[in-house]
Amino acid sequence: MAIAVDAMGGDNPLTVQIEAALQAIAEFGTDVVLVGSEAQIKEKLKRQSYDQNKLRIVNSTEIVEMNESPATALRQKKNSSIRVAVDLLSTGEADAVVSAGNTGAAMAAAKFVLKSVEGIERPAIATLMPSIHRDHPFVLLDIGANTDCKPLYLFQFALMGDAYARTYLHLDNPRVALLNNGEEEGKGYLQLKETFDLLKQSTLNFAGNVEGKAMFKDRVDVVVCDGFIGNIALKVAEGTFDFVRSVLREEVENTLLAKMGYLAMKGPFRALRKRADYSEVGGAPLLGVNGVVIICHGSSKVHTIRNAIKHAQECAEHKLNNKIALEVSENLEVIKRAKSLSEEA
């Protein structure tokens, strides 16, 4: 079991990835393949001590910039670090890929090289979101891979989210819900109503619609939406956290008592930050391609990449994609019905 790490991606290429790889090797015993400029990686590794049997370097000669067009990168940079990492996954030399590089380029390479799991039309990016129960995050997907989604796609997101919750959160029977503007059946866009019907017929533990407020209250384990809505939900949550932080910082300046209170609450604030930001803590999986691909923010720090390596390892070890394939096979009849809906539309 080896995890390929795109060493050239993100805002702090090489430094962050190499340090994270060494930590993962030391702490989790992971085998890591660093993909990037071999010379530069070797230079950086010079003064480090680590288990050499657990670290392999694979050279790549090109870099996809953060703002580069994914389509162009895919076509023109066949020796980029992300592409070479994904190639290693397809040839079996690696079991998963971690990248903090250009998200679009990572998705494009993964979809093109690895192809989708049979029965899955559109891979989706999932993220863990916090609930008020300390140990019960929930899975939100899609958070950005697909803007316009037919019921067929949303249904498949539900299957993939369920498989991911079983694999990574170790849940026996995840409660799967549709993000909607009301709990009652019949709410929302036509596509959501149709997806609701499909989910009712599925093997999933379908919990109906959930609202944007209630989903934080530990009522559901998987929340399904299209990538546009998922992006809005994720960004609004982030914006709200930033707002809270900014206002409290400003307001505590008003009195000495409040300032002291703020200091005394350092612990709870730190805990809040930690409980709030799951994606920061371990990356987001691209679900539905043939292989485990974990995507991290470009701004990821060492501990994020290190955790993402562990995240990737767990998903690969517990055979996430087999679970997705199984869920597809158990719901073939419903998928067939969803396809006939798509053709009518």
Added chain:
Amino acid sequence: MAIAVDAMGGDNPLTVQIEAALQAIAEFGTDVVLVGSEAQIKEKLKRQSYDQNKLRIVNSTEIVEMNESPATALRQKKNSSIRVAVDLLSTGEADAVVSAGNTGAAMAAAKFVLKSVEGIERPAIATLMPSIHRDHPFVLLDIGANTDCKPLYLFQFALMGDAYARTYLHLDNPRVALLNNGEEEGKGYLQLKETFDLLKQSTLNFAGNVEGKAMFKDRVDVVVCDGFIGNIALKVAEGTFDFVRSVLREEVENTLLAKMGYLAMKGPFRALRKRADYSEVGGAPLLGVNGVVIICHGSSKVHTIRNAIKHAQECAEHKLNNKIALEVSENLEVIKRAKSLSEEA
């Protein structure tokens, strides 16, 4: 200038509304028309002292329940408190309506009796949202009146949001933006791309796309989206606040120091709550009908209804609807183009 208050709506009918009306009369000098069971209202007013010239009671004999179908209520309860209040607005006996009752029923009555402002296809509900700048909230609309929106509707929401920001926030040239999953032009659903084009051609100060995170950073004054997305954005923000509150409450229990810090920070936390929840502080306007209608949560407390009365009074005094009509007239060419888009679709 008189504000009609639906005295029978909401979770605490009569009590909350009557107290709020008396406060508005005393504090703002507002003329209030209480609409509801005359006998019950008179009974409640018995031991109160107030300026009798400023309070009128109009009897109504029916009540729309909170979970009743708006369509049924509109058809069958022509003497409900909300319907009678809206009727007073249409006959000129009141200048605005405030209701904490069934939102759907209030909208249905307003649309049916008052009709839309000429040139506006779909009325929308707007709310103020907080930004990190203390005195600069922004307007978010639609937050729930319309799920499926053509570019034409979204464009009209932008005009209405702009008029509302000019009227109620006293802004000279509000920055109007589209809520989207990226800032670059060309992002999002097809309808959003088309709306982007319409906005570019309009008289508005169009600031382009804004993401769910950035909108809290005082970069824009009006954020336009369909009612589904608006509902998700609003509810996710509320859910995130609840999450923060819940986690901090739990985490401060861990140490005595943190508990004391929490107490010392009462002031900042109170300020945060106040800065966070604008709709709690004054209701949300239904924009685009011929008349000012302010909608409050069913759970609204006295100060919310009191503030909503003031909110209604200001919108009526500053002739919000004339401003909306003016913006429509200034953008007739763009509206025509938007209509031809709709017909093609």
